[in-house]
Amino acid sequence: MEEIGRVERKKRQARERILKAAEELFIREKRYDDVTIREIARKADVSVGAMYLHFKTKEDILAHLFSEFIEKENFGLEKSFPREDEGTGAEQLTRLVEYFDHLSRDPHLVLFGSITFLNQKGKESLNRINQNRISADIDKLIGIVAGIFERGKKDGSLRVQLDPRLTANVFVDVIISLMLGVVLKSTISSFASGEARQYDLHSIFSVLRVFLEKGTGIYFDK
Amino acid sequence: MEEIGRVERKKRQARERILKAAEELFIREKRYDDVTIREIARKADVSVGAMYLHFKTKEDILAHLFSEFIEKENFGLEKSFPREDEGTGAEQLTRLVEYFDHLSRDPHLVLFGSITFLNQKGKESLNRINQNRISADIDKLIGIVAGIFERGKKDGSLRVQLDPRLTANVFVDVIISLMLGVVLKSTISSFASGEARQYDLHSIFSVLRVFLEKGTGIYFDK
Amino acid sequence: MEEIGRVERKKRQARERILKAAEELFIREKRYDDVTIREIARKADVSVGAMYLHFKTKEDILAHLFSEFIEKENFGLEKSFPREDEGTGAEQLTRLVEYFDHLSRDPHLVLFGSITFLNQKGKESLNRINQNRISADIDKLIGIVAGIFERGKKDGSLRVQLDPRLTANVFVDVIISLMLGVVLKSTISSFASGEARQYDLHSIFSVLRVFLEKGTGIYFDK
Amino acid sequence: MEEIGRVERKKRQARERILKAAEELFIREKRYDDVTIREIARKADVSVGAMYLHFKTKEDILAHLFSEFIEKENFGLEKSFPREDEGTGAEQLTRLVEYFDHLSRDPHLVLFGSITFLNQKGKESLNRINQNRISADIDKLIGIVAGIFERGKKDGSLRVQLDPRLTANVFVDVIISLMLGVVLKSTISSFASGEARQYDLHSIFSVLRVFLEKGTGIYFDK
């Protein structure tokens, strides 16, 4: 029992090392296609063969990395917005935007790009792992936002004239687009120069927050 | 003279066929890395060798495709916003957002993704072709937006309280992020399902326009 | 332990087979450029991929082949001329020339040609492997020859009037030129015909030996 | 007639330009395999197609270059050694060695290497052009040397004990080997360093000449 426990622990440690090595390579050093299995194995101090003991394919590693990120962020969201949350709707909305501001700076976002530019077979393998999760997470997020809108409508801090759930749907869509757009905008940044680069690229959400603080209520008005 | 003309024309036609074939493959069928030179050649009805007669490398093809898109869109922008433009600032701003709404539906946007997930050497080769152009285009766009804000300020149709040029800077950044975000958001869409998918993904800008029509002036207010 | 040993042995055997196959192709069948990696692999009964497991590049194979030849010959030289060598200087000199006579018939000499007509990058890769070795080997050879000249001067069997070391330098140069010249002279031979071909091409050293036996001492006279 | 003459001249000029361009590339800049037809064409200011109007294949160009060199040198030999030559046999022999000393410094010698490391098909094409010529040239050279030996034997300036013609045969062989060896010895030189490099590589013949001046007559003695 002891022995098996030790073996189990060792195995899990190897798995962790692989994921960590892959994360550093995929996210911080180079793009997915330019990272080889041998490279991950070497960095994780694991044999090439062992890689395939832990993960079915190279894409599988990416899928698990992505999965971990989604899970972590969902817990972050849950922690930031517990059901018995306090404050007015407007205050909560501000906090939500702050949350996405922080999220937009997370280098893991690049994983969305890696996955988008993955081939079909790879996407399917990702699907198997993440499909239901992401779908559920987004639904949960929409629920949270709808709740915020309703609370704001009630306490008068937000002027929401359409159906709160539909408004939440659109709001989440905009916020996600904005967040992911940051990943690709770095491409433009690498080309462009001059005046346009004079402020922090990530300030988008700060600006949005300022707007929300001052102009909320008119936002999704009819 | 006639002779040379015919040869020239044929050469140019082959070049066009290559670009068109590459466009279809890169943009509509699969990602850049999964498209092979042979495949493009076959689709363009051209020999492999001829590919290298027209373009130095595979990346060169991508660069030219990208370049053509940038050029085309810039002319689109110039046509939509001639100097002696008419209408109030608010009306012009609405038209600008409509322009980006249309742009966000252009499948060529995926090229920004292909380029972002290109390796370093490839990026450099793209730079050589596009660097100055993109930089200049964004500056031009910022100029147009700043002009709209100033006009709106004067005619009272827009309430712009910060410096119009700085506001334009941020506005352009937001609009570009939003537009590019659509590319990666398709990844989420491919995972997610249900209610969240019940409306057109591209409506982001429509929503934004509605907001602008109703709420303009509060937008970038201090 | 046993296990590892078997794997190791198999690997080394594959490496040997590759070198042997390459040797036969490069040296006896065709010139370096006309031999393909696939061809070597097929002849060595090894997969294409395995080639690159054992050698970094095609040039690397040539480099190792060359290196092995140099090493083998150096040991041959050491065996022929141990420190406590016997005989007069003249006798030793005769043996040295016999040694080069034998060497000039070694088909590996063609490797010098392959290398000379290799491109710059390839030469650099060869350099890394062989540079110091060759330099040291030639110095060692010059030392041996100088020793022979000194001994011959003392025992009166050789008339050496210049500084023995300088004389050795020149002698080695002549002998090496003569030896390598045989490689290219085969080109002339393949064109020419008739009387000139009536004696063994490799007899150059035999003739030189006869001369030395009879005329030694006058050779490098001032 | 005038017209045709002009056309003819133009054609010959193009041919000359091609040979000159090829010579510079093959001999002075890079090895045969690394030179492309397009490169020669560009340097000769001639179209790619025109190359094949003047020469059947790439190897054909090399063959003609080689042929020109052989022809030129043969005329050089004839000029240096006219039938009604003056001086003793020893003096003539000295002049012959001087001639080869000069020849060994001719960069065209590298052509022998290019040809040696040419594939079989290429060699055959060379054969067609040069076979008889080289064979005849060597025979002529042997004749000249034999004549010198006979004259030296008669006037007492050379001690030749074997049959002069056989001796000449061997002598020519040695001298050619020595001369060609210089080409490949440059490979060793590029590796080796130190003391061995302290004197002019081309001095081989100078040394040989010194020997001949002092020691002639013992040279090919039985």
Added chain:
DNA sequence: TATGAATGAGTTTTCATTCAT
């Protein structure tokens, strides 16, 4: 005769994955 666009076979090299040990 002259052009240069077009051809396509052929090359080296990479790398995810398998499998004997």
Added chain:
DNA sequence: AATGAATGAAAACTCATTCAT
């Protein structure tokens, strides 16, 4: 379970030669 040697399909790119104009 773990290893790492072996596999081989596939990729980008080159270049001597041809041929329509």
